Amino acid sequence: MLSATDFGCIPYDPNNTPSSPTPCTQQMQAFLNAVRGGEGYLPPGVYYVDEELYYGYDCSPGVDAGAQPDRNSLGGRLCGAGMANTIIRWAGADNDGSAILRVSNPRCHISGIQLFARAKVAGNAPQASTGIVFQDAERATLDQVWVRATADGSLTDLTDGRAGFLWDTTWHGATGPASNEAMRLTCCEAGGCWKGYFVARNGLADSTTFRVCVALGNGFHGFHLFGTGLAMYSCKTEGNGGHGVRIGIGGPGVPRSSGCSIYGVHVEGNIANATLAMPAGEKLYGVYFDNADGNLIVGGTGHFLDGDFIGTSDGLHNVVLYGDVGARVLVPGQADASSRTKAGREFRFRPEDRKIIWVDLEGSATNEVLDFADLPCGL
Amino acid sequence: MYYATDFGCDPTGTSDSTAAMQAFLLAARASVGVIPAGTYKISQELYFGYNCATEYGPDLHAEAFGAGKVGGWLRGEGPSNTILKWTGTTDDSSSILRVSSPHCRITGIQFWGSSNKVGHGIVFQHSHRAIIEQCRVRATSQAGFYWNLYWRGYVADPQVADSTPYTYHMLVENCEAVSCGAEGFYLSSGGGTGAQGNVLFVNCVAQSNSTYGFRVQCSGNGVQLHGCRARSNGSNGFQIEGDLNGSTSVRSVLGALWADGNTGQGLYFAGGADSNLVVGGNLPSIVDDGTGVNPVLVPIGGALTVSRAARTGASPVAQHDLRFRADTKEVISKTFSSPPIDVTLDFDDLC
Numbered sequence: 245m246l247s248a249t250d251f252g253c254i255p256y257d258p259n260n261t262p263s264s265p266t267p268c269t270q271q272m273q274a275f276l277n278a279v280r281g282g283e284g285y286l287p288p289g290v291y292y293v294d295e296e297l298y299y300g301y302d303c304s305p306g307v308d309a310g311a312q313p314d315r316n317s318l319g320g321r322l323c324g325a326g327m328a329n330t331i332i333r334w335a336g337a338d339n340d341g342s343a344i345l346r347v348s349n350p351r352c353h354i355s356g357i358q359l360f361a362r363a364k365v366a367g368n369a370p371q372a373s374t375g376i377v378f379q380d381a382e383r384a385t386l387d388q389v390w391v392r393a394t395a396d397g398s399l400t401d402l403t404d405g406r407a408g409f410l411w412d413t414t415w416h417g418a419t420g421p422a423s424n425e426a427m428r429l430t431c432c433e434a435g436g437c438w439k440g441y442f443v444a445r446n447g448l449a450d451s452t453t454f455r456v457c458v459a460l461g462n463g464f465h466g467f468h469l470f471g472t473g474l475a476m477y478s479c480k481t482e483g484n485g486g487h488g489v490r491i492g493i494g495g496p497g498v499p500r501s502s503g504c505s506i507y508g509v510h511v512e513g514n515i516a517n518a519t520l521a522m523p524a525g526e527k528l529y530g531v532y533f534d535n536a537d538g539n540l541i542v543g544g545t546g547h548f549l550d551g552d553f554i555g556t557s558d559g560l561h562n563v564v565l566y567g568d569v570g571a572r573v574l575v576p577g578q579a580d581a582s583s584r585t586k587a588g589r590e591f592r593f594r595p596e597d598r599k600i601i602w603v604d605l606e607g608s609a610t611n612e613v614l615d616f617a618d619l620p621c622g623l
Numbered sequence: 624m625y626y627a628t629d630f631g632c633d634p635t636g637t638s639d640s641t642a643a644m645q646a647f648l649l650a651a652r653a654s655v656g657v658i659p660a661g662t663y664k665i666s667q668e669l670y671f672g673y674n675c676a677t678e679y680g681p682d683l684h685a686e687a688f689g690a691g692k693v694g695g696w697l698r699g700e701g702p703s704n705t706i707l708k709w710t711g712t713t714d715d716s717s718s719i720l721r722v723s724s725p726h727c728r729i730t731g732i733q734f735w736g737s738s739n740k741v742g743h744g745i746v747f748q749h750s751h752r753a754i755i756e757q758c759r760v761r762a763t764s765q766a767g768f769y770w771n772l773y774w775r776g777y778v779a780d781p782q783v784a785d786s787t788p789y790t791y792h793m794l795v796e797n798c799e800a801v802s803c804g805a806e807g808f809y810l811s812s813g814g815g816t817g818a819q820g821n822v823l824f825v826n827c828v829a830q831s832n833s834t835y836g837f838r839v840q841c842s843g844n845g846v847q848l849h850g851c852r853a854r855s856n857g858s859n860g861f862q863i864e865g866d867l868n869g870s871t872s873v874r875s876v877l878g879a880l881w882a883d884g885n886t887g888q889g890l891y892f893a894g895g896a897d898s899n900l901v902v903g904g905n906l907p908s909i910v911d912d913g914t915g916v917n918p919v920l921v922p923i924g925g926a927l928t929v930s931r932a933a934r935t936g937a938s939p940v941a942q943h944d945l946r947f948r949a950d951t952k953e954v955i956s957k958t959f960s961s962p963p964i965d966v967t968l969d970f971d972d973l974c
Contacts, residue, residue, distance in 0.1 A: 507876050
């Protein structure tokens with residue numbers, strides 16, 4: 245296994261860093277190139293970089309655009325010593341559109357690394373725009389990767405804002421064939437970013453799974469997922485300034501998100517933490533479906549402490565099941581009714597009065613509360 | 624990266640490796656430590672991370688909160704190959720390894736209690752965001768995998784606001800507990816309500832343990848089990864418990880579970896375990912003891928028998944069982960007032 249220090253990378257002691265640490269960008273890139281199809285190790289310490297790194301191949305226009313290298317030379321394992329111990333820290337220009345790391349490496353495995361966007365120079369002002377960008381990373385797995393403090397709320401485009409974890413196959417204008425399908429993230433965390441996890445319109449991250457991932461204290465949505473078949477298990481979204489979880493991207497010409505599932509999300513304090521002025525008519529929710537069909541929430545485990553847990557706009561067939569709803573629930577069934585062509589149904593359990601709420605979103609929304617004891621069948 | 628054998632650990636199982644293994648664990652606790660294949664004799668409890676009984680935990684808000692103490696990766700070469708074998712002579716209720724290491728990762732190790740002379744296999748005290756994968760515990764006198772925040776006590780750092788240990792958001796995957804003297808996996812109430820929530824168990828197996836295969840108490844708020852199997856255990860395969868007074872829920876999600884050959888029930892809700900949700904699975908029986916306020920069972924497909932255990936004392940509480948039948952797009956609902964009644968609801972006939 246190759247070590248980053250063998251390439252001249254400098255792991256500073258986080259508790260004893262000089263006032264002007266020397267970046268090791270070129271050495272780190274050389275290391276990443278060497279291990280893109282093998283196994284690489286980043287020993288504990290803080291590594292400063294001042295330019296965007298890439299892991300895999302460079303798919304920027306004019307470099308390897310549209311021409312992936314032999315896949316036998318990709319799919320490596322990049323291993324840190326834990327996200328509390330191995331830190332890649334940004335020391336470049338402030339919010340210049342860079343990510344700390346972009347990944348064009350199908351079937352790779354990244355584990356145990358922290359990407360810290362805020363540089364320890366010039367009064368802590370400079371920040372990278374994005375933590376990690378997935379450009380061509382289908383089947384990749386990430387375990388225990390932590391992105392902290394990327395650029396926040398300076399962007400006005402609420403749809404394409406930057407993120408801690410960003411899926412975008414067109415990053416830097418790349419046009420080559422790329423896919424981020426069927427990735428898996430486990431025990432990852434995004435904190436202090438704009439959006440925590442964001443699958444952009446060109447993210448192509450269908451069937452990606454998030455397990456035990458956390459979005460904590462980001463400026464906008466905790467999770468903003470787009471595509472088909474994405475799943476979340478035991479994730480937490482707390483203290484973010486937007487929706488806790490948003491499934492789908494609205495707007496003309498944007499395909500619907502479908503088949504997404506959420507198992508046991510912990511949603512807390514996102515609405516209360518919002519400082520952003522939302523567009524007229526738009527409201528924040530713990531979980532929000534926007535132009536998204538066939539979603540499934542199973543189990544209200546953890547906490548549903550945001551006031552209005554579920555919101556939908558323009559969904560075709562949302563099925564929502566949960567076993568615990570401690571907070572008020574609201575389905576607005578709001579605008580854009582003309583686009584609904586099929587019934588959308590939700591089933592909810594309300595433990596305080598042991599009732600099932602059935603909501604049909606066909607046409608103008610109707611809400612019916614079903615109490616088994618009141619059904620004519622004699623229960 | 625550290626190797627246990629470089630610290631004098633004996634992979635042949637000839638000499639005792641306790642002191643050398645602890646020295647190795649201290650060196651590797653904020654790095655990557657590899658335990659090469661072999662059998663290592665252990666006669667005293669080891670710890671990975673910081674010694675919560677004698678030293679402060681890390682400041683979770685620090686830039687690099689590992690602080691040289693926690694968050695490392697402990698790697699064996701697979702549970703069939705790397706074995707920590709207990710050789711203590713008496714059952715003193717120790718564990719083979721206790722873990723106080725947030726964000727750590729433990730992979731590919733077998734913890735062998737060896738003739739029930741050790742209490743627990745592995746104890747998690749402070750290990751939120753940790754990943755435990757392909758680990759095996761066998762032949763302990765108590766639980767195989769045991770969550771208890773108060774194990775050995777802990778020292779709160781007066782300079783750090785959030786120094787209390789907890790185990791939120793762990794992943795336990797492809798792990799196995801075999802022939803333990805109590806539970807296979809036991810997420811206990813020790814440590815306070817909710818402090819151990821949202822642990823995700825995936826593809827874990829509990830087999831031939833003396834009591835429950837999997838036991839989740841009220842502290843395990845939001846625990847999920849998916850694709851797990853409880854086989855031939857001495858009590859219920861899966862046991863989900865509230866806090867016995869109804870004030871705290873468990874709110875678990877249980878998906879695609881398989882229970883077979885257990886002495887007790889396949890799945891048992893007890894002590895006010897509220898708002899649990901079962902999706903699919905192969906469970907020969909699901910029983911609720913009637914003290915929970917609102918257990919919710921949603922099997923999709925497959926046969927399921929639901930019965931209600933006899934209870935005395937408190938008044939019965941209505942409970943709902945909602946099932947989807949995908950083939951006919953019907954909902955089958957059931958309540959457990961006495962006697963049980965089954966009703967089929969077709970959406971098209973409602974409202």
